[in-house]
Amino acid sequence: DAGVTQSPTHLIKTRGQQVTLRCSPKSGHDTVSWYQQALGQGPQFIFQYYEEEERQRGNFPDRFSGHQFPNYSSELNVNALLLGDSALYLCASSFFETTETQYFGPGTRLLVL
């Protein structure tokens, strides 16, 4: 049973570019949450998707957007990249209505130059 997978593992972009990160949830999970972890910091909640809709959003600008597909996988898009967007982006999956804990993927490390 595959856990949460993310692609790519590493990515280098320049300021102003756009990036798309991908996440496949743990088998059976219906909810995907995205977190940003800057160097030396704890993860910060970006947003959550369930039933292909954004259900919750943290304190992130509209440059951060996402999508969830019918197979529950998800994408995180960041437009007009800034240097400060350099971080590890973590995807977590869960069941929306159970107490089972969120499972995290290995993350995508994004470097913006």
Next chain:
Amino acid sequence: AQSVTQPDIHITVSEGASLELRCNYSYGATPYLFWYVQSPGQGLQLLLKYFSGDTLVQGIKGFEAEFKRSQSSFNLRKPSVHWSDAAEYFCAGGGLTGANNLFFGTGTRLTVIP
């Protein structure tokens, strides 16, 4: 606002020594608290969680944590540390179900010396 605080940025212990990592929470209602571990280049792995009931929670890898409402604390402990425990440890708060996002402390980096 709900938050968790980890006062210690970095802790160094000798292998075989006991360990306690501190976590304080600020919550308006019943807190749901978690401890995660992150090894270099890895994602987050859940060590244990507290929802309700027994205030002493057992987790994986020999870790335990004690919820103390009077002190607003949820400290992580291990009686004997192994070199493989060297990692970053995060305390987090969240809701009861998967519908709720997690909010994390800034983490404590654990170094284990031989």
